[in-house]
Amino acid sequence: MASSCVLLSFIALICVSNALEMFEGTYGSGRDEHYRFGFEVGTKYQAWIKEKYQTMGATGLLADLRAYRETEDGTRTYETMLYVHNKTFPMYIAELEGIAVGSGVDFKDVFVWNIRESFDTVADPWTASKEKIRTPDQCSDYVLHPYEAHNEDGDRINEGKMYFVNATIGNTSFVGYTYPGDLVTGAFGFNSYHIGFTLNYVAPYAVDEHGLGRGFISRDLLTATSLQDAIERCTTRYPHATGHNFQLMDFSTGRIVNIESAPFLTFNIREILPNQPFFHANAYLNLTVKQDYDASSRHRLDRIHQLPKPTSPKDLLTDLGDQEDKVQPIFHDEKSLKAGDQSGVWTLTTMLFNVEEKTAKMYQGNPREENVIMTFTDL
Numbered sequence: 199m200a201s202s203c204v205l206l207s208f209i210a211l212i213c214v215s216n217a218l219e220m221f222e223g224t225y226g227s228g229r230d231e232h233y234r235f236g237f238e239v240g241t242k243y244q245a246w247i248k249e250k251y252q253t254m255g256a257t258g259l260l261a262d263l264r265a266y267r268e269t270e271d272g273t274r275t276y277e278t279m280l281y282v283h284n285k286t287f288p289m290y291i292a293e294l295e296g297i298a299v300g301s302g303v304d305f306k307d308v309f310v311w312n313i314r315e316s317f318d319t320v321a322d323p324w325t326a327s328k329e330k331i332r333t334p335d336q337c338s339d340y341v342l343h344p345y346e347a348h349n350e351d352g353d354r355i356n357e358g359k360m361y362f363v364n365a366t367i368g369n370t371s372f373v374g375y376t377y378p379g380d381l382v383t384g385a386f387g388f389n390s391y392h393i394g395f396t397l398n399y400v401a402p403y404a405v406d407e408h409g410l411g412r413g414f415i416s417r418d419l420l421t422a423t424s425l426q427d428a429i430e431r432c433t434t435r436y437p438h439a440t441g442h443n444f445q446l447m448d449f450s451t452g453r454i455v456n457i458e459s460a461p462f463l464t465f466n467i468r469e470i471l472p473n474q475p476f477f478h479a480n481a482y483l484n485l486t487v488k489q490d491y492d493a494s495s496r497h498r499l500d501r502i503h504q505l506p507k508p509t510s511p512k513d514l515l516t517d518l519g520d521q522e523d524k525v526q527p528i529f530h531d532e533k534s535l536k537a538g539d540q541s542g543v544w545t546l547t548t549m550l551f552n553v554e555e556k557t558a559k560m561y562q563g564n565p566r567e568e569n570v571i572m573t574f575t576d577l
Contacts, residue, residue: 218572219361221376227368229292235367236293239376240300246359246378247301253355255307259318263310266321275320276306278407279313279439286436287414290381297379312381313411316439320405336543337398338498338528339445340514341476343454344554346445347514347565348396350385351530352377354544360385372420373574375547381417386549388577392450393422394551394558398443399480401490406461409439416442425453432457433465441487443478449556449577458485477502477517494541497526511550518548519566529564551577 221239225231240247254260266272284291294312298305310317336351356377363382364373371390374383388394397416415436422428425448432444441460447453454470456478466484470476479495501523508514521527524538530545548565551558560572 220364221361222364224366225368229289231367232289232292233296235365236296236298237300238296239293239363240297240303240379242300243359243361243378244301247297247303250355250359250378251301251303251307251311254311258353259314260307260311263314263317263321264307266317267306267310272321275317275407276310279317279411280309282408283309283313283410283414286410287418290414290417293381293417301379303379308379311379312413313439315399315401316405316407316409316411319440320407323403323405336480337396338518339396339398339443339478340502340508340518341445341454341456341470341478342508342511342514343470343472343474344452344552345511345514346396346447346454346549346551346553347511347518348386348445348549348551349518349529349565350375350546350549351541351543352385352546356546357544360546366390370421374420381413382420383416384413385546387416387420388447388449388558388574389420389422391423392448392556392577393419393425393428394447394449394577395419395428396445396549396551398445398478400441400443400458400460400482401480401492402441402460402482403488403490404440404461406437406439409437409461411439412442416444419444424448425451425455429455429457429467432459433467434463437461437463441482443480443482445478447551447553449553452553454553456484458482460485460487475508494526494543497523498528501528511552515548515550515561515565515568519564521564531564533564 225235267276294308298308338349340347359378361376363376374387375385376382377384386396428446438459438461444457446455456468459465479498481491481495482489519529521529521534525540527534530543548561556577558574559570562569562571
């Protein structure tokens with residue numbers, strides 16, 4: 199497969215398959231520049247964004263969010279959450295406005311989609327007896343310091359339509375793997391201050407209408423200037439509307455930190471030390487909160503406990519590619535679907551970071567096959 203190399207604005211070198219999509223741009227720091235950034239992203243990926251919103255709006259979660267938004271309670275919730283987000287993150291609201299105009303999608307749809315977990319939890323609160331899963335469990339991380347391996351799982355509608363954003367806005371440069379129509383990034387990213395992160399969905403029952411959506415907080419993480427700054431952005435600086443799991447990486451010091459966050463400034467911080475393998479799916483492990491602990495996360499954790507503890511990066515990739523559990527495997531693809539996979543998600547890619555060597559590799563297909571399609575150096 200043909201490939202090319204791109205020198206990022208903050209030194210890191212990307213060698214990438216020409217089949218992968220990348221957006222590049224440089225912008226100033228004002229609101230107009232953030233809007234221009236969003237507009238240019240929305241314009242470039244207009245077809246993908248429109249298709250996704252049309253599909254999700256016809257039969258998916260977006261249709262439910264729209265219906266709730268049109269009710270009296272939904273209108274109040276929408277206005278409250280828009281006010282809260284615009285007050286705290288006006289630049290990111292400007293980016294969404296730009297995405298909406300550039301792609302030709304209604305801003306109301308773009309905004310509620312970017313706060314979908316929190317907006318939906320207000321609309322349809324979790325209870326211990328609820329069986330319906332509104333957002334399928336997504337993503338797995340397996341850490342063996344200095345390595346951090348991540349499966350990026352999502353709706354299959356995103357297959358072949360994900361893109362990297364390589365941008366400089368003001369004094370900060372960053373790279374993020376991005377879902378069409380979303381803020382950068384709901385997957386993983388890193389910046390010119392040598393801070394990187396991966397993300398996992400979690401589902402606390404609680405919701406704070408005056409808190410911030412996880413996509414806005416992960417967008418803000420791309421501006422973190424140090425590991426401590428990143429930790430504060432995930433924990434004490436902003437209230438979360440629902441919650442999130444973060445794997446923070448400091449490529450300048452070689453540290454990896456796992457954070458679990460929940461509403462009302464509830465959080466847990468755990469540093470990942472050498473020789474202590476740590477697996478995280480889509481359930482709180484260190485933080486005691488009422489949550490939806492889905493079958494997918496239970497199965498993945500059970501399977502990891504059945505496997506030998508990893509001692510090498512190859513072991514991490516082997517385990518993230520495991521499909522022995524036919525109903526709820528760790529890795530999701532056509533093979534797992536034919537075998538009976540009931541998770542409802544698709545593994546879009548796998549990443550392997552090395553915080554000591556300051557590198558990352560991106561894999562296409564099952565990571566057991568070690569098909570590297572992108573490398574990053576000097577992170």
